[in-house]
Amino acid sequence: MTDLTTNTSAHATEGEARFGDYIQLLKPRVMSLVVFTALVGLLVAPVRVDPMIGFTAILFIALGAGASGALNMWYDADIDRVMRRTARRPVPAGKVAPGEALSLGLWLSAISVAMLGLATNWMAAGLLAFTIFFYAVVYTIWLKRATPQNIVIGGAAGAFPPMVGWVAATGSVSLEAVLMFGLIFMWTPPHFWALALFMKADYHEAKVPMLTVTHGRPETRRQILIYTVLLAPVALGLALTSIAGPVYLAAAIVLNAIFLKGAWDIWRRDEAVAEADGYAVEKRVFRFSLYYLFLHFGALLADAGLRVWGIV
Amino acid sequence: MPITQTHELHKRRFGRNLGVALSLVGFAAIVFGLTVAKIRQGSLMEGFDHQPRVSVTPPVERDQ
Numbered sequence: 001m002t003d004l005t006t007n008t009s010a011h012a013t014e015g016e017a018r019f020g021d022y023i024q025l026l027k028p029r030v031m032s033l034v035v036f037t038a039l040v041g042l043l044v045a046p047v048r049v050d051p052m053i054g055f056t057a058i059l060f061i062a063l064g065a066g067a068s069g070a071l072n073m074w075y076d077a078d079i080d081r082v083m084r085r086t087a088r089r090p091v092p093a094g095k096v097a098p099g100e101a102l103s104l105g106l107w108l109s110a111i112s113v114a115m116l117g118l119a120t121n122w123m124a125a126g127l128l129a130f131t132i133f134f135y136a137v138v139y140t141i142w143l144k145r146a147t148p149q150n151i152v153i154g155g156a157a158g159a160f161p162p163m164v165g166w167v168a169a170t171g172s173v174s175l176e177a178v179l180m181f182g183l184i185f186m187w188t189p190p191h192f193w194a195l196a197l198f199m200k201a202d203y204h205e206a207k208v209p210m211l212t213v214t215h216g217r218p219e220t221r222r223q224i225l226i227y228t229v230l231l232a233p234v235a236l237g238l239a240l241t242s243i244a245g246p247v248y249l250a251a252a253i254v255l256n257a258i259f260l261k262g263a264w265d266i267w268r269r270d271e272a273v274a275e276a277d278g279y280a281v282e283k284r285v286f287r288f289s290l291y292y293l294f295l296h297f298g299a300l301l302a303d304a305g306l307r308v309w310g311i312v
Numbered sequence: 313m314p315i316t317q318t319h320e321l322h323k324r325r326f327g328r329n330l331g332v333a334l335s336l337v338g339f340a341a342i343v344f345g346l347t348v349a350k351i352r353q354g355s356l357m358e359g360f361d362h363q364p365r366v367s368v369t370p371p372v373e374r375d376q
Contacts, residue, residue: 018324019331052349056342119346 017100021090025073025101026066026108033293034065034161040297041165041180044243044304049169056119057168061161064112064128068157070105071136074098076144079206085199105136120168127167131160145207148214152227155188156181162297179238180300186231187293190224190263194286197221197266198279221267224285228263232256235296245303245312252299255292262288 038061042054049057073080073091077098080086090096109132117125139154147153162180167173196203196212197220203210211220235256239249262285269281306312 016321016324017328019328022328022331050349050353052345056346059342115342 017090017096021095022104024090025070025096025104026063027069027072028066030069030158031062031066033158035062036294037180037184037297038062038161038165040301041162041177042169043165044176044300045166045169046242047169053119054169057116057124057165060112060116060119061128061164061168063108064116064132065161067105067108067112068132068135070101070108071132072140074101074105075136075140077101079145079208082206083202085202116164116168121171123171123173124164124168127160127164131157131164134160145209148209148211150209151192151211152189155185155192158188159184176238176241176243179234179241180297182234183231183238183296184293186227186234187289189227190231190259191286191289191293193220193224193227194266194282194289197274197282198286217271221269225263225267228259232260238296238300243300243304245306247302247306248296248299250299251295255295258288259285259292 035058039058042049042057073089076086077089077091080089081092086092091098091101109129113125113129113132116128135154135157139150139157143150143153159181162184163173163177166177166180193211196210197217204213211223215223235252238244239252244252262281265281266285274282303312
């Protein structure tokens with residue numbers, strides 16, 4: 001038995017993925033948002049959670065989100081190939097075979113749900129399983145290619161993590177959890193449509209029925225304003241619950257005022273003006289929308305800290 | 313004949329194997345840590361094994 005090296009020249013195919021390619025399948029940037037919002041949901045709950053159990057819960061909520069990302073990349077490889085923003089993802093780039101992405105997604109889904117159930121409770125695990133199902137099946141397979149409301153309903157998948165974190169701590173759903181869900185749910189459409197306004201060519205070429213393609217840009221601008229107006233009472237309503245305090249109230253007032261002003265500015269513009277300045281306002285509102293969500297949840301965390309230290 | 317040349321493919325495979333190994337070690341560590349945390353909380357250390365045992369049956373009221 002002389003030679004194992006005979007294999008070295010053979011088939012250095014694109015299918016031989018690096019470990020990092022599998023990490024990319026889990027959409028680490030989306031996972032970071034999931035980790036943060038789920039952590040806030042878990043920490044603001046009025047129940048003390050053992051740090052190890054809390055850490056495990058957040059880890060497997062994040063892994064569940066990653067699993068749904070892998071399932072999304074498996075199914076969407078054909079449209080990812082067309083869009084500039086997504087063409088370098090592992091499956092369309094040929095680094096990971098579609099079957100590998102599918103089996104990674106399914107296995108990680110099963111592991112994350114089982115481990116969350118064992119670590120915390122089966123209600124949280126069931127909610128995580130539903131979240132994965134919602135993102136992978138309802139959004140990715142069903143709605144994304146079928147309706148321009150894809151973002152609205154699909155946004156629910158991204159809105160579940162703080163609720164899962166809350167249920168992991170308390171074992172039940174309550175008004176606070178529903179409002180945290182509502183905050184992300186209502187925030188998603190204006191956030192994504194602002195992006196769609198200045199990334200127009202991509203969605204059009206991929207034939208994804210984004211609102212900008214099906215109903216036109218003026219309508220998209222109007223919808224951004226409508227959803228931002230509907231978002232404000234949800235954000236301010238959360239300020240009236242037991243988990244919010246002065247920091248959240250102040251943050252919600254200021255952030256919603258700025259977001260409303262941005263949505264108003266987008267609505268008042270037309271395409272000629274937007275193209276003339278390179279979609280400056282749309283890009284500014286999109287960037288701000290990221291801070292908007294981060295700061296709302298950060299404020300909830302700050303108020304929880306103030307309560308723990310007995311300041312409020 | 314020993315393997316003297318490593319192909320770029322080998323590096324990729326090594327990285328992948330290392331990643332899987334570290335993930336498995338991490339998973340084992342998490343399960344261990346979780347077990348310790350659960351036991352500290354007072355969770356049952358014995359499961360039901362088709363044979364009633366005093367240690368896993370609920371306490372019975374004595375005064376009747």
